[in-house]
Amino acid sequence: MTTNTTAAAAARTPxxxxxxxxxxxxxxxEAADFPALRVVELDEPTDYGERTVLWCPRCDQHVNVEDGYLRAIDVDVRYNSVGxxxxxxxxxxxYEADPDPGDVLVYLHQTDEHGEHGVWLPEAWEGTWKA
Structure with missing residues (x-):
């Protein structure tokens, strides 16, 4: 049996x-049309005393630690110097070019029940990096 290495090599991306x-x-x-989270005022406070919460339009649930984590996926592609x-x-x-995190590529809402799905923050909201 012979293997056709030419076909395998041709299929590979340079x-x-x-x-x-x-x-x-x-x-x-970054340009994708992910839906934005909504700001919702609850009639009753959550177990943590929250009345103003973020609501996910994709899975129709409260974005919090119990119901689904929100993750900021950043892309920090850096060109570091070589000595x-x-x-x-x-x-x-x-030599590290810049120790700060990169721009947020997308927010990911992760839930046990509905899996992972991309979302944006509500209009006029912004993420701020904490040390």
């Missing part, structure tokens, strides 16, 4: 094209 595809997909996600190579120790020193 390595440099993968980087272009990564950037393209990230831009597509003087050390052939004797076989090391390459890397």
């Amino acid at each position: 390595a440099d094209d993968l980087i272009d595809r990564l950037w393209s997909i990230m831009h597509e996600i 003087q190579l050390n052939p004797a120790e076989r090391t390459v020193p890397l």
Whole structure:
């Protein structure tokens, strides 16, 4: 039995094209039309005393620790500097370009019952990074 390595090699994406595809997909996600969370005023407070909450339009439930976590997926693709190579120790020193997190790519609402789904924050809301 012989293996056709030419067909397998032809099906592979060139390595440099993968980087272009990564950037393209990230831009597509940022531009995607995910629904925004809604601000809802509850008649009765939650167990934590909340009356103003975020509500997910995709799964129709309260966004909180018990009912579904909200995660901010950031994309921090950085170009870090490389210092003087050390052939004797076989090391390459890397210098961090920027220690801050990147921009938020999308918010992900994760629930046990409804799985994971992308959402945006309500209009005029913004995420702020905490140290």
